[in-house]
Amino acid sequence: MSAFNFVTEYRDLQPLADREIISARDKAFTKAKAEANKQISRVADLAHFAYRLPLPADSDANEWYGNILGADDTTFSIQHDLEEAARIATLVLRDRLSSNFHGTPVLVHAAAFSGKRATVDDRRLSIASRDALKSLVRLRGFVPRRPDISPGKVSPIGALITKYDTEGEDTTDIQVFQAIAQDYDNQIKQVAKTANEAIETVFNENRRLAEEVDLLWWHLGGHSYLLDAPLAEVPDALKPIVIGMDVGEMVTALPGPYGSFGIIRKALGSMADEPIKLSDAVKSVTPEHGFLISKKPTRYALAPVHSAAFDLLSGETVSGAQFKRNTGLPFDTKLTAYELAVHVYHERLLSKLDWI
Template identity: 35%
Template sequence: MSENDSAFDFDDAYGKLQRGADTKIVAARRFAHRKAQKELAKDTDKIVDLAFLAFDIPVTGDRAMTWLEAIVNEKDPRFSLDRDRNEARIIATILLAERIQNGYQATPALVMTASLGGRRQTPDQEAIVMAARSLLARLGRHRGLRFDARLARPAWRDVGKALAAAKAGDPTSMNAAIDAIANEAKDAEKRLVETFNNALRELTEENCRLAEEVDLLWWRMSRWSYLLDRPLSEIDERALPFVAGTDVATLITVLPGPHGALGVIRNILGATADEPQTLKSTFETITASDRASLLKDVKPDVQPIASLNAGLRLYDDDSIAASLPAVFAKRTGVSIDTELTRFQIAVQAFYERMLIKSGWI
């Protein structure tokens, strides 16, 4: 969770995006918001659904968001995802905004990915993108500084009543007291083991983080692509952003990854990091053999929120070569001629691959 202890103010967030809304509608949306947040805690696919909706990314028929519509319909039966599209996008945006305020670490990476370097907009004019970027930076600064895996002695539950009853000396009371003490001992042991396992997990994650940061430094020094098995200097400059971002993501196991990874990527790109290039030129300079290596662990039907990986995957299908730009635009909602800086492309590739590896998209 976040260090921000202030409670999320739904009414304020909704009021900024729907000024003058009727109080009954505000109450209905507040109810839906709270119920939807509970659903998000159970299913990451639904969080991804919200990103599709908030950023207006095209959705295929097998990704119908009926769950959200059903929740809103409980207090507003006339609401429709199709008919009330802008309202639906506002609902999704506010749900994501609260998750970011509450410090859920994967959500900002998802938001950054959906944004595609600012080429996709949300109803709040990128407020959640700025919040996501701020949280990622804060996580990077604080990671490791407050690590504490000390074990606390588990508190025993009160068995005083059972012990007091046992003083009567009758067998039933004495047996009940013995059972109460034995059961509590077992429960205390269980709580202690759980506490120990949690501490061990945190320690393991911390060790992995440190090892990954060392790996990043060696990667920067060696300038060698693990995925393509050759020096980065031999990779076409226009393909380098995608390769660098994806290569770095392969070294990291936990979302959202160390914030310093972006600095390492920028260093690799050098003086040309802020120069623009189109998505099309990025895709077309990656050879078929390199494409196979880069997409080895990416599903053929990778979701369009991962626009770079989805776009590159389209080049595997010779049957759509003539219409590929149109297919890309239809699936992702952006033009293949969209320009991003080389650094933006690398960051996009990094977060896309992190989310793919983690099973989010």
């Protein structure tokens, strides 16, 4: 895959931008990318800007991101130049997608909300996240080579011993022993390093396989993991939410096993492609479904289903106006049962792993 070229991509979005602006934006892109590499919360902030989502009340995103964009352009204002902020955030996220960061495609896919939210690059970010996600979940199930443990490389201690034997005055016995001890230490570290790498490879593969087996048994059993009730007894409007949450709860690492999407579709059966109103699905959550959610995500806009359902379970009223204010989405947005279940699955993954 060729390296991401910010200048080329930015000029595609802003063909009339002058050289000074392009240079300033290139510097801002580099700084924002570095910040995103440091903290997961910065990646989530960039998703908010890219999809122009409402930020959490306690967020410092406007401050840190505004400072970066204004550092080399004193005329920039985060309040007045939201479209420009969205462009840079979009390109930083696309760069991360091209670099195969395991969590970014899931986050971006969730932010896109099954394609219902648009970006300034005519949905190219959403398409890139979908393609990256397909590639990564397949790659997660592929071990390219057998992990090896290397014994390390032996240092030329013999030459030092020979020198000590023939030129004892210049080489002390302490130097020889120190060299032997250092060589032994280096080899032990090399063995430990490659052993740990091999163990991690095997552990990750075993974990993936265990997740897939769990999902298969869950599907065959037809029993909700979170509700401890048969899926056949779950109301149709609620099934996509329950199935998405169940599958997400059984997965432990991003981007998840490549079989999860097929399991979700199979679990939904004939209703997988049926359209459903988001409001109907969310409002089907009642107090008897309290075991579905144990905590509210910190980012309402990136986890609208979990957040709204948590509000309902807490006794709050969720109105269309309130939902639109918190998420930027109409509460009556229509999507297929499969699209909703996959989105909820990604919400669950991101929430349980403290991404949102």
